[in-house]
Amino acid sequence: MRKKKSIRLIAGKFSATDARDVLINLISYKINFHQMKNFSQQVRLGKSDKHSEKRISELSENKIKLMEFLEEADMNGYRLKIDSVITIEVEK
Numbered sequence: 001m002r003k004k005k006s007i008r009l010i011a012g013k014f015s016a017t018d019a020r021d022v023l024i025n026l027i028s029y030k031i032n033f034h035q036m037k038n039f040s041q042q043v044r045l046g047k048s049d050k051h052s053e054k055r056i057s058e059l060s061e062n063k064i065k066l067m068e069f070l071e072e073a074d075m076n077g078y079r080l081k082i083d084s085v086i087t088i089e090v091e092k
Contacts, residue, residue: 016071
């Protein structure tokens, strides 16, 4: 088995509106994932998932910053080049 794999997730040039749709939906999905994970742990174990709480906070802050950036790009009529690669490594 290969120990490392890279997958291109996003590649292309986007209008600010399309970039917002893609990126904000991706971040929102990750926030929802961690909210559900945290909720599940609270129900099952009676305590919060500290990692998920931290990620929710980080992702929420990044979402706000990204929205501000994309709004400025949109107001100035810029197109955005986005290249996102996910690297996955096998650990034991």
